[in-house]
Ligand SMILES: Nc1ncnc2c1ncn2[C@@H]1O[C@H](COP(=O)(O)OP(=O)(O)O)[C@@H](O)[C@H]1O
């Protein structure tokens with residue numbers, strides 16, 4: 359029921375793997391959103407349509423102050439559009455790069471927000487499975503927003519699919535063993551270390567070295 363005509367499109371907020379993200383204003387409500395534009399051709403080419411459908415299905419049902427809202431989606435001939443909450447202060451990892459590492463107070467505040475968001479997700483049998491600085495955005499009040507549920511699953515149909523970087527994966531996931539919601543708690547611990555030290559604890563050049571560490 360949404361179409362592109364419902365929005366005034368503003369400046370690009372960033373470039374993702376499958377397209378751009380723009381600031382936009384929904385005309386009737388004057389509500390500012392982030393409009394993520396994905397090219398169907400690239401989704402098909404990378405065979406991520408099922409992942410996108412799962413991301414939309416899961417994220418659209420989650421309502422929590424530290425989880426980025428997904429208000430809806432629509433599509434046209436060539437593109438799929440995701441209507442997302444706008445995270446006014448952008449990516450957390452850019453902030454971490456800028457100040458190298460965070461103070462204990464700041465790290466504790468972020469970890470507490472993420473813990474509350476994960477309690478909420480796990481309460482709904484949703485595992486995120488890809489908690490890392492790149493997937494954390496910052497709202498206008500400096501509040502953390504977990505984004506990118508592309509790797510999340512509803513635990514009634516657990517998946518062994520491997521994810522991106524190994525840095526944040528617990529041993530059971532790296533070994534493609536059975537895994538449950540505790541994988542997110544492992545990643546939270548990795549994040550806590552990285553917030554305080556500026557690098558993840560098991561970082562190494564090769565995957566095999568990260569795995570051994
Ligand atoms: N909801 C949002 N609010 C503000 N900026 C965003 C939002 N979503 C994405 N961005 C910006 O757009 C960039 C690319 O979007 P992203 O969803 O990360 O693409 P991908 O996941 O394909 O890499 C991000 O790095 C971020 O800078």
Ligand SMILES: Nc1ccc(Oc2c(Cl)cccc2Cl)nc1
Nearest residue numbers: 398407410411414431432433438
């Ligand atoms: N439920 C749902 C959510 C998102 C979604 O995106 C699309 C669309 Cl609209 C068209 C083609 C391919 C994909 Cl992946 N399709 C269904």
